[in-house]
Amino acid sequence: MRNVLIFLLSIVIFIVFFTGKPSESQLFDGNPIVYDKFNVRLSVDCRYTFGKTTTTINMFDETTHKQVLSYMKRELRSFNDVDIAKDNEGPTHGIHIQTINRVFPNEEIIITITFLEYIDRREYLAAYLPEKTVEKIYEKEMKEEGIWLIWHSLWQGTYTMHHNTRTGDLSKLCKQIIVDFDTEILEKARWKR
Secondary structure, three states: OOHHHOOOOOOOOHHHHHHHOOOHHHHHHOOOOOOOOOOEEEEEEEEEEEOOOOOOOOOHHHHHHHHHHHHHHHHHOOOOHHHHHHHOOOOOEEEEEEEEOOOOOOEEEEEEEEEEEEEEEHHHHHHHOOOHHHHHHHHHHHOOOOOOOOEEEEEEEEEEEEEEEEEEHHHHHHHHHHHHHHHHHHHHHHOOO
């Protein structure tokens, strides 16, 4: 029993004196990484349609796909601290959009949005552990798993848009999605700077 108490006491002393007090940014929301520039990955899935037979239900809507990507990229480029992630780059955040069309062209389109944060585990651990320890963990994990970038959902929402109506303009809807992304995700990450 005495050995267990000594062990626990030594762990507490180690944590207090060697790891130091966590900074304000570490206490903010569990992710201590401070992003100077956001690298946002866009993912748009336009395969789903209501009202078709099951043999043709997964038809890709290329027109909507191109329009949504174009409008979203245009809005993201208006921010000085946001870049659009290229295929070979590691993103810091992501916007995943899934559209569901109705069969008839004047019907509604449902858009489901998920905002993601991608975390480089190496940067995350570096905020809490010495660099040599992080390197050892990184080398071991890369040999065993090969996965170092993890992600989690930060926010989800659903929008309904009516085709060919003033309130259902796809450009306006994409602008609103980016406003939500900025307000719900980027603004909170900027506070850490």
